[in-house]
Amino acid sequence: DAGVTQSPTHLIKTRGQQVTLRCSPKSGHDTVSWYQQALGQGPQFIFQYYEEEERQRGNFPDRFSGHQFPNYSSELNVNALLLGDSALYLCASSFGVISGKGNTIYFGEGSWLTVV
Amino acid sequence: DAKTTQPTSMDCAEGRAANLPCNHSTISGNEYVYWYRQIHSQGPQYIIHGLKNNETNEMASLIITEDRKSSTLILPHATLRDTAVYYCIVREHNAGNMLTFGGGTRLMVKP
Numbered sequence: 001d002a003g004v005t006q007s008p009t010h011l012i013k014t015r016g017q018q019v020t021l022r023c024s025p026k027s028g029h030d031t032v033s034w035y036q037q038a039l040g041q042g043p044q045f046i047f048q049y050y051e052e053e054e055r056q057r058g059n060f061p062d063r064f065s066g067h068q069f070p071n072y073s074s075e076l077n078v079n080a081l082l083l084g085d086s087a088l089y090l091c092a093s094s095f096g097v098i099s100g101k102g103n104t105i106y107f108g109e110g111s112w113l114t115v116v
Numbered sequence: 117d118a119k120t121t122q123p124t125s126m127d128c129a130e131g132r133a134a135n136l137p138c139n140h141s142t143i144s145g146n147e148y149v150y151w152y153r154q155i156h157s158q159g160p161q162y163i164i165h166g167l168k169n170n171e172t173n174e175m176a177s178l179i180i181t182e183d184r185k186s187s188t189l190i191l192p193h194a195t196l197r198d199t200a201v202y203y204c205i206v207r208e209h210n211a212g213n214m215l216t217f218g219g220g221t222r223l224m225v226k227p
Contacts, residue, residue: 004159031213032213033212033213033214035215042203042217042218042219042220043160043215043217044217045213045214045215045216048212048213048214055212056212056213056214058214088157090159090160092213092215094213103213104150104162104165105162105213105215106162107152107159107160107161107162108159109158109159110158110159
């Protein structure tokens with residue numbers, strides 16, 4: 001049973017560039033969320049996708065956008081990268097609320113983004 | 117803001133039980149207590165969750181006080197690999213995927 005998988009594991013981008021991070025949810029899960037974790041801090045919720053729509057959003061600017069595909073996988077896009085966007089980006093998945101299966105959230109290992 | 121309070125750090129001797137406390141005095145009736153841990157440079161790992169009864173699984177035990185205002189995560193026989201930051205989080209079980217992480221407790225297991 002594959003857990004949450006993310007790619008790439010590490011990447012370096014230049015300020016002003018755009019980046020796309022990818023996530024495949026745990027088998028059977030249909031809800032995906034993204035978190036940003038700066039060095040030395042706890043993860044911060046960015047947004048959640050269910051049924052290919054953004055359902056919840058944290059306090060992040062519009063430069064952060066996402067997408068969920070029919071197979072439940074997801075992408076996180078960040079435009080106009082800033083030095084402060086350097087962080088570990090975590091994807092998490094669960095069953096949707098409607099499923100009634102309880103939605104314990106499981107995390108992937110993350111994508112380390114360095115902006116120079 | 118996180119709805120939980122945890123000590124910043126704790127030490128534990130290898131092989132001994134690690135007892136990690138968490139205060140959640142404003143927890144509401146439909147909120148569960150979840151515990152995650154994060155080993156350096158890895159994603160958070162789910163450990164256990166509970167509502168009001170004590171829970172046990174292969175990783176840990178969760179003891180929740182009768183008034184539900186606090187809980188304790190117990191690692192019965194800590195190993196060096198249990199060194200991590202442990203997060204206590206309260207949320208509704210069937211709510212969205214927004215987890216609010218506080219500072220967590222940095223557990224250091226020492227030989």
